[in-house]
Amino acid sequence: MVVRSGCKCGVCLTEYEARYLQVDHRVPYEVGGEGGGESAADEFQLICGSCNRVKSWSCEHCTNWTDDKQVKVCQTCYWANPENYKHVALRPIRRLDVTWTDEETREFDQLAQRAKKADQPLPEFVKAVLRKPGL
Numbered sequence: 001m002v003v004r005s006g007c008k009c010g011v012c013l014t015e016y017e018a019r020y021l022q023v024d025h026r027v028p029y030e031v032g033g034e035g036g037g038e039s040a041a042d043e044f045q046l047i048c049g050s051c052n053r054v055k056s057w058s059c060e061h062c063t064n065w066t067d068d069k070q071v072k073v074c075q076t077c078y079w080a081n082p083e084n085y086k087h088v089a090l091r092p093i094r095r096l097d098v099t100w101t102d103e104e105t106r107e108f109d110q111l112a113q114r115a116k117k118a119d120q121p122l123p124e125f126v127k128a129v130l131r132k133p134g135l
Contacts, residue, residue: 010045011055011082012097021046026080028059032071051097055079062089 008015010024024047025032032043047055059065064073078085078095088095100108115125129135 008046009048009051011047011051011079012099014048014099014101016048021048022052024052024055027071027074028065031059031065031069031074058089064090 006015007018007021009021024045026043026045058079059074062077064070073090074080076086077090078088078093082095082097087093111126112122115122118125118128120128
């Protein structure tokens, strides 16, 4: 699996040493079971611990996990297919996970300072910047 995805998290696409990535069922085991069909490798992804924890919480609070258990619903969720999804735990949400690493962290710190100066939470500040005409 490391060869297929490199050493990047399948969700946030941040590059990690292989030892920091975890094998994850794209469709939660509680919904899809063990799987193992012809494309068994596609049933799993490597993700970082942070994304795995967020995914677990999100899935565990989704009614498809608790009640319906429809594999096709999970397959159209961000957590199973972040490149092409319709919902996040059945809510119409779009996500953009951006990671700043190494030298880029200075850029993040500058962005965070600008948001603080504008008295806005960082995600709202980024959205406001993107909404400005001319971008």
